[in-house]
Amino acid sequence: MLRYTIRRLIQLVGVVLVLSLLLFAWLRVLPGGPVSALLGDRSTPEKAAELTKQLGLDQPIYLQYFKFLGRALTGDFGVSTGVQPGDSALDIFIQRFPATLELSFFAIAIAIVIGVPLGYLAAKRRGSWFDNASVVGSLIGVAVPVFFLAFVLKGLASSALGLPSSGRQDAIDATRVTGFFTLDGMITGEWDATFNALVHLILPSIALATIPFAVIFRITRAAVLDVLDEDFVRTAESKGLTAPVIRRRHVLRNAMLPVVTTIGLQTGALLSGAVLTEKVFGFPGVGEALAIGFERRDYPVLLLLIIMATSVYVVVNLLVDLSYALIDPRIRTR
Amino acid sequence: MALLEVRDLSVVFQRRGEEPFIAVDGVSFDVEPGQTVGLVGESGCGKSVTSLAIMGLLPKRGAKITGTVKYDGTDLLKLSDREMRDRRGRDLGMVFQDPLSSLNPVVPIGLQVSEVLERHRGMPRKEAMIEAKDLLDKVGIPDPNRRLKEYPHQLSGGMRQRALIAIALACRPKLLIADEPTTALDVTIQAQILSLMKELVQDLGTALVMITHDLGVVAGLCDEVNVLYGGKVVEKAMRHKLFAEPRHPYTHGLLASIPRLDAEPGEKLTPIKGSVADNIPWSQGCAFAPRCPNALDVCVQVTPAEEDQLGRLLRCHNPVVPGTPAAEEVPV
Amino acid sequence: MSAVALGVSKKEKIDDLAETAGVSLAASAWKRLKRSPVFLTGAVIIGIFILISLLSPWLAPHNPSDPMLIDQVIKARNEIPPAQPGHPLGGDLQGRDFLSRLLIGSQQTLIVGIGATVIGLTGGLILGTLAGAIGGWVDSAVMRIVDVMLSLPSLLLAFSIAAMFARPSQFTVILAVAIVQIPVFARLLRGSMLAQRHSDHVLAATALGVKKGAIVFRHMLPNSLGPVIVQSTLVLATAIIEAAALSFLGLGNPDDRIPEWGQMLGDVQKVFDTHPQLAAYPAICIIIVALGFTLMGETLREALDPKNRR
Amino acid sequence: LSGCAQSQRDSGGGGKEGGTLTFGAAGAPKLFDPFYATDGETFRVARQMYEGLVGFKPGTAEVEPALATKWESSSDAKTWTFTLKEGVKFHDGTAFNAEAVCFNFERWYNQKGAGQSDAVSQYWLDNFGGFKDTPDKPSLYKSCTAKDAKTAVIELAEVNSQFPDVLGFTSFSMSSPEALKKYDADNVQAAGDAFTYPAYANEHPTGTGPFKFSKYDKANNTVELVRNDDYWGTKAKLDKIVFKIIPDETARKQAIKAGDIDGYDLPNAADWAGLKSDGFNVAIRPAFNVFYMGINQKNNPKLADLKVRQALQYAINREQLVKSQLPEGAKVATQFMPDTVAGYNKDLKAVPYDLDKAKSLLAEAGASDLTLKFYWPSEVTRPYMPSPKDLFGAISGDLQKAGIKIDVVTKPWNGGYLTDVDQGIPDLFLLGWTGDNGQPVNWVGTFFGRTDNRFHTGVSAWGKTLADDLAKANAEPDKDKRKSLYEDLNKRIMEEYLPAIPISHSPPALVLKSDIKGVVPSPLTDEKFGSASKG
Amino acid sequence: MKVHFPIKRGVFIDRTVGYVYAVDGVDLEIKRGETYGLVGESGCGKSTLGRAMLRLNEPTAGKMVFDGQDFSTLKGEELRKMRRRIQMVFQDPLSSLDPRQSVESILVEGLRAHGLDKGKESTSKRLRELLSAVGLPASALRKYPHEFSGGQRQRIGIARALALEPDLIVADEPVSALDVSVQAQVVNLMEELQEQFGLTYLVIAHDLAVVKHISDRVGVMYLGGLVEEATAEDLYAEPLHPYTRALLSAIPVPDPVVEDRRERILLAGDLPSPANPPTGCRFHTRCPWRQASRCDTERPALRELKPGHKVACHWAEQIQSGEIQPHEVKPILVEENDGLSPDVPLVGPASVTEALNP
């Protein structure tokens, strides 16, 4: 297991290097970029040329890349030119990552809390109208563009329920400890700050939850259906075990294996949705930074955030694999 | 009174938008306490469905069960789900064909054995585990202490089947149903398992319903043998009688098509022609008629009834006369 | 006498065999599908969608890029042309007939969906076949590429690719969405090809002395296509939705003379609250069509799943 | 505009004391040191904390005294003597005096290394030229002497019509010499793609203004300023200003409706009416910009033909465009500057929309079959160009009606658009200009003052003439003469050269909640919240 | 003949850390026209050996001489051409037939591969011949494998092998998946075809009764090695190897009289893992006749004890003469998966999640 983990981590380093090289080359080849971001519409060809030289952007790409790598090793990934101009890309990530984690946590929690029981019930009543309705319903969840749903939620829910529809917290005095606003409030006892942050999370996390919900629902349903057909469930029945024991120990414990994996994978993939959701809700997380980064072609930020997103995604997948091994003795004991 | 009395048991599968399918068609047999009864027949003849029907394990939806299954006088088919749960595992045990898929892959063997003790004998977990260990020991699993904590995939096929037997016998049921318990195993392992079962059944005085397609297994184990074809019992007799003088053309044909280890060199096999795909429905005559070398016109017109012939039940219009060699296959 | 009875029934059987001859696997899956109401719903939706998109040049009442109602657009008062005779859905922000744009939009949407799927599928087929059929270091190399591509959340990868194009267009949108699907298809195909490689019927073909290429293309590939077809159906839906997301992030096709639903939806984010219809109509169209494809894909998946083939 | 006149700077005396103003900013401020600032979001924050020697009269582009109470120039207009306000202190307690003034000037003049970059000291480079150690790039600035505590004398290298107006730019605000030294203010570094700034710019901006820097909560995207209780003038009424960064325009609108913010800048023109009817105060600033369709004569020889360019002008229905796509108060442009700039030619009339004329002109020029590569920028809105896509749609639609084929190209503003325009790749493009001050050289001079400009006027013979004439006009010391020279030039540009087609002047707006008083909309977006009050 | 499947593990690059000794040093000879039967427990390497003979698995070591020609060194086109002469029949009749091809194209494929389909007429005639030889109607040509019963499918598989007029047919458990009544049909069919076409068979099966019935000579395999080889009658009449004895005694006979009389030699424990085979005699862990010396240290060679009867046991003579008596054997633990099973590679970029989420 340890060897496996190390191997995967080494692979991750490889992926990150390849990816950073590709991204870096891409950013350098593209027109515009840092120079035009810095000069804006007051730019003239000469000014641009001079600045290009000054920033060393006229050197061969591989040289620039090595320089970049060297700086990156010291934690310097460059400075934002569009998202938070002047801030170091790393700072932007560090500030925003907790926000996205908070949002993802709530989104995935919603998806699990609704998806798993619903999937179980649908499987139990396979073929019933309830089953069909929830299957089609979950498919609609997949068919709705996330950002459109976010807009609808923002328009309808926020005006009808008065929920805040932008930002992460109102401009209230709150002490920052961990960067997780909900936690910070609990730590410092500023309950209003926690509450305020929580309220801000409601709409975006619902919007973000739809796709993981649909996926978790369907996997749960399929897994439970599969397990219900298994011989060992029949064995358990032949032992005369009570229904709750069979459900817990024999059905769910097996059905949860793919579900747990899916949950992990969906958590890793949430960032895609977060780009759209955070943008709509003006939620200052990594996703929003990416969205703005794409819009304003903030290459240093894009570079770092994409690499970070990749690493997080790969690490989450690795954790999923490891946890799978932990919960599945067939793999654990190998 | 027989321990188990199966009368006219029929199972009809009805799926939406499909023709109903009669998997078991009026099967009757008795099992006396301590007796071993065999159900033999080829794949798809309804052996497993019969056993599942007795255990009340067929799906509630889509399967229609008729007839009676009297266990110790109570009709199991009339019991509620709760009552049936109380009996399964306690009064009736079952061993399945595929030992790997029949064990829960993510639950340790020990718990899979002990849970049935906890359920039916109200033992606390600790005690049940100790008992489970003894059980594993009894079914011949080496180092049972260690195996308690292991998972099914860590055991070999034979050991898994032993564990399944331990589970089925944990509460000392009066009746054990074994559905092809050795089909998935190698001959040397099969021999181990069969002798183990024989031993246990004798020791505990358990009645055994042995389901198999292997006539050899039946020959060595069962007191009474039921031969199934297309969901109906076509011949039933005590084993010596059945093997010595098979009367139904199907039984006769089966015995003739099995290569025997003790056969003379150069002996020819006499197969039954065709396959079950050629069957006609029982409602229109004898299902076996199209494959039967003894078939008469009446066979495809009238469903043969079950007849008692000197302690042998037979469902045939034109049984084999004892002593005739098997008919040669007619080339198509 | 017994021979008579037998002869008849045996003959019947053989005739029976002859009549029902030639039901291929695909045909039997289709038979199952035909009965599924969910599949039929999806199929009807997609049928109508394709019909509309093919006929849209004739169905559309006006030229979708003609700002014929421009004098009713007054940004200063946030007014756009309302529904009126001849323009049942009114006009858009540039005074173009909205209904015509929606109708013509179906065509581009179909092109985006099909284009992305075909490109993704082709790329995936090539990579997957290489990996699955040749194996060895080719397999390793291909799978490393696939790994790198799969190390990024898919939509993020699409965004990154779309942002890479210096000059965005309909084609770059299609390409961005398609490239993301390549590793998915490749891995899917490789998986089932590998399984095929050790299957008995492939061994049998090898033993027959059938040439390697023929084995790959006649045996392994056709038998591996099931999940790929299912995936294609699902990708059709994904492509349309992702194209919209790209537009929303400003990475879509900037030329809106010939509209596309995703683009129509992504471009009007600024007026979502004041002119919701501009977003709602294309959104609803997208949802329905994506649902149609998804319903088809999911039912196909179930129909092709050997577990359901009893 | 009329409403604004009433709320003059000191008329806010009636406003309520205290409270927090939360302002929705579209982007994060890059830094807080105004000297290195280049963008509006940064200036907006800096403007509240800093003051320069001169300022602009609220609501206009005219200069008025600020930290200097008065100034006079020598007869050769090269030596300027500023008399400073007394008793002024920086936020850190350092006294403001002539030495501080000279310290600031010397700091600007002595930028080194990365500090000399166009991207860093842009305003200095544009207005004062080079630095002390760049002899090849001469500077307008020569020296500064503190004659006494309240008198600073600044010597210029040559005459410049924009001096001392330039000193009103927020960039040239006075910083505390102590703080500058303490926080290593000049330590700018080029790092990879961008520049990093020292602690002074990031955490310790120290000016003399009515508000002081409090904190920048990056996690919550808010910048907080608090009242400077030691302010020399009328103290601010607000306790606090919070700039809440909400990048999405719609999100800002929703935030003000939800009461999360008290105001924001540059609302979408389409929302003005709605906001007003919701009871918000939409303060419309005087239009101080120009939007034009750039023509590049270099790539396409047909475009070097005046007839073709005129045809383009006739083909665009500017009247319609302004009415349908631009905000209230927008006007069709008759020339490349708004009427508030000296040198504006009142006699010029907008060329009317005339499709037939356009077509016949094209036919005359033999260009009936013209295909043009027309660029529009995505990912941007500018005050002069509120919705580039729709504007482009309208203009390109008009051109297509005249039979011109359009090859549509879009690039993100910072992702290739500006670069391509600079490199002369498009045939037609959309761009504009927001003025820095009321001097004509800031307008036409910027556009056509050189032959290698964006329009590549150098391709035509008149390009050089125009550039020379513009230089001559700028060098004319007499104000009135200069004015008439420009008027004449404007006429010639429009009628004889037509290097590009001016389209419109659009007023940008600022939304505020109705209980926010005392904010005066400025054509230079130079709004100060020192006079504002809430409730 | 040896076939070792490498087990790969590694942090960075795959290193081979062990082998599955699926077939480990087997020598056998099949004479023209005879039927050679191979029996043994599941996993003992029968299939692997059979496949290696067709070069469907590459042998790790060893040589295979077919009709005087070294088959094991052939490559590419030569190998492909040679394949015509050795054909294979598989255990699972359904999975060995491509589900997407009609019977016709399944049968034509081999002909085409060797340029034997000369003209429509002759091909179609040949197909009919083939079908009638295996007892199927000509109408079967246009149907698909899943439309047939198991026995019919196996007939198609045989027809496919026959199509190329091979000399040797390797039949890997040709009847194990079939019902007993159908099994006899196929066994008879194979015998008939052998007579008709002068075929040579290598029949692999785990059912000794079937093997004995059909074969002229029988080889018994245990854990990758051949332990005994004799003519069918000799083997049954006089099994020399302890394993063969146990095997013979374990097979149930459908005759209660015999069954009641029989004495069983019950083997203790399970078949050890081929990845980690016991030292010395592979069977010593389960052998009731195991001796203190030699058995666990020295691997017995296959030696000819009697003409045509070979056995790989150190003590065969003594056992036969009754000098050594069987004794109780304690079963030892057999690790089913000791972490070296190559079937389910956990290591590698392929993760479990990959398998779950396409």
Ligand SMILES: Nc1ncnc2c1ncn2[C@@H]1O[C@H](COP(=O)(O)OP(=O)(O)OP(=O)(O)O)[C@@H](O)[C@H]1O
């Ligand atoms: N749940 C079910 N729904 C529909 N048909 C079923 C179901 N279970 C079994 N059958 C059918 O009933 C028939 C009898 O099946 P059964 O499993 O009893 O056969 P069997 O004798 O046990 O065969 P085998 O030796 O293969 O186990 C088969 O044709 C089978 O297809």
Ligand SMILES: Nc1ncnc2c1ncn2[C@@H]1O[C@H](COP(=O)(O)OP(=O)(O)OP(=O)(O)O)[C@@H](O)[C@H]1O
């Ligand atoms: N491709 C392979 N890679 C690694 N190990 C293999 C491979 N194929 C077979 N083995 C292993 O080699 C051993 C022998 O397998 P083989 O299939 O030859 O056994 P068999 O005697 O045919 O068994 P069965 O009766 O179950 O068919 C088994 O342990 C198996 O797991």
Ligand SMILES: [Mg+2]
């Ligand atoms: Mg069964």
Ligand SMILES: [Mg+2]
């Ligand atoms: Mg095998």
